[in-house]
Amino acid sequence: MSEFDFLTGIEDVPPMPIVIAPAPILRQVTRDVRPEDMAHLRAQLPGMFSAMYKAPGIGLAAPQVGLDMRFALVDVAEEGADPAPMVLINPEIITDSEQMAAREEGCLSLPNQYAEVVRPEAIRVRYRNLAGDIIESDADGLLATCIQHEMDHLDGVLFIDHLSTLKRNMIMRRLTKEQKFRRR
Numbered sequence: 399m400s401e402f403d404f405l406t407g408i409e410d411v412p413p414m415p416i417v418i419a420p421a422p423i424l425r426q427v428t429r430d431v432r433p434e435d436m437a438h439l440r441a442q443l444p445g446m447f448s449a450m451y452k453a454p455g456i457g458l459a460a461p462q463v464g465l466d467m468r469f470a471l472v473d474v475a476e477e478g479a480d481p482a483p484m485v486l487i488n489p490e491i492i493t494d495s496e497q498m499a500a501r502e503e504g505c506l507s508l509p510n511q512y513a514e515v516v517r518p519e520a521i522r523v524r525y526r527n528l529a530g531d532i533i534e535s536d537a538d539g540l541l542a543t544c545i546q547h548e549m550d551h552l553d554g555v556l557f558i559d560h561l562s563t564l565k566r567n568m569i570m571r572r573l574t575k576e577q578k579f580r581r582r
């Protein structure tokens with residue numbers, strides 16, 4: 399019995415719809431998850447994991463499915479490898495490395511938009527897992543980037559906010575154009 403038993407048969411679970419920028423909820427600071435929120439949080443997980451895996455994406459934060467709650471999903475396992483799901487509840491970065499790394503990022507809320515973002519290469523993060531335990535873990539490389547990207551979402555920050563105004567505006571214009579085209 400594991401915390402992630404609900405992932406069995408996840409491919410048959412309808413994915414929750416993903417909120418696309420510039421939706422206002424993507425710009426809100428989320429509120430902390432309290433013990434009494436856990437049942438509601440758990441109920442959202444199958445639909446959220448389904449949405450993340452179907453996209454496919456390696457991370458999904460609660461505001462991206464319209465939830466004002468401080469938690470995010472991450473799974474950076476390579477395609478074909480065993481899944482490595484994580485649910486980070488009320489995460490905080492305790493330390494980050496001086497060494498920075500540039501990595502290309504995308505976001506399910508900014509479909510088809512990619513840019514290189516510079517962030518600390520390694521972090522130590524503290525969060526609660528689904529069992530309610532406080533976990534401290536070290537992450538580097540892709541996992542560190544992904545966790546930082548998802549934690550940004552919990553503060554209403556998008557990866558484009560780490561770019562120059564020029565690049566950010568360019569991406570938002572391109573996104574708006576593509577979304578209009580898609581709706582026709």
Ligand SMILES: [Zn+2]
Nearest residue numbers: 504505506507
């Ligand atoms: Zn994102």
